[in-house]
Amino acid sequence: xxxxxxxxxxxxxxxxxxxxxxxxxxxxxxxxxxxxxxxxxxxxxxxxxxxxxxxxxxxxxxxxxxxxxxxxxxxxxxxxxxxxxxxxxxxxxxxxxxxxxxxxxxxxxxxxxxxxxxxxxxxxxxxxxxxxxxxxxxxxxxxxxxxxxxxxxxxxxxxxxxxxxxxxxxxxxxxxxxxxxxxxxxxxxxxxxxxxxxxxxxxxxxxxx
Numbered sequence: 001x002x003x004x005x006x007x008x009x010x011x012x013x014x015x016x017x018x019x020x021x022x023x024x025x026x027x028x029x030x031x032x033x034x035x036x037x038x039x040x041x042x043x044x045x046x047x048x049x050x051x052x053x054x055x056x057x058x059x060x061x062x063x064x065x066x067x068x069x070x071x072x073x074x075x076x077x078x079x080x081x082x083x084x085x086x087x088x089x090x091x092x093x094x095x096x097x098x099x100x101x102x103x104x105x106x107x108x109x110x111x112x113x114x115x116x117x118x119x120x121x122x123x124x125x126x127x128x129x130x131x132x133x134x135x136x137x138x139x140x141x142x143x144x145x146x147x148x149x150x151x152x153x154x155x156x157x158x159x160x161x162x163x164x165x166x167x168x169x170x171x172x173x174x175x176x177x178x179x180x181x182x183x184x185x186x187x188x189x190x191x192x193x194x195x196x197x198x199x200x201x202x203x204x205x206x207x208x209x
Contacts, residue, residue: 032123
């Protein structure tokens with residue numbers, strides 16, 4: 001008898017996490033290549049702040065739409081990830097303090113020194129979040145798969161996205177599309193249908209992203 005393998009279950013975090021990983025890693029590369037005594041530093045600082053804002057918005061959606069699914073059935077798991085989000089807030093504050101220190105620096109020597117601090121703080125922030133996202137996928141996904149169907153989980157993610165702050169919607173959509181593999185994109189667009197896919201492409205073109 002031929003053994004059959006069940007298809008992969010729906011990964012709640014896949015699209016958002018791939019987009020955020022790309023944003024974090026690309027920003028970190030920019031940070032470590034930036035001469036903080038040059039005009040390029042202004043754009044680098046803006047890029048860091050953008051990534052902090054995107055992470056805060058993503059954490060908000062998880063706090064209000066994903067973690068509540070854990071509360072009644074796995075309160076200790078919910079508490080663990082809530083604590084992780086609190087730690088992320090502290091790391092965000094450390095990065096912001098480093099950026100503020102750079103902006104108040106006087107002279108090249110202070111700019112160089114504060115630039116080093118920015119790299120150290122942001123690298124730690126990125127490392128924490130990459131590990132955090134892996135843990136979410138490895139621990140939360142399997143647990144929710146035992147309780148909910150894929151259709152129910154898709155609906156939950158859809159509800160979360162509809163409530164997402166609109167400030168960075170187009171950026172995140174572009175990053176999601178750019179960082180899915182071809183099979184994932186084909187399945188995503190097929191699920192949306194041709195009209196929705198066309199509308200999505202028009203929206204991104206109009207936004208210039």
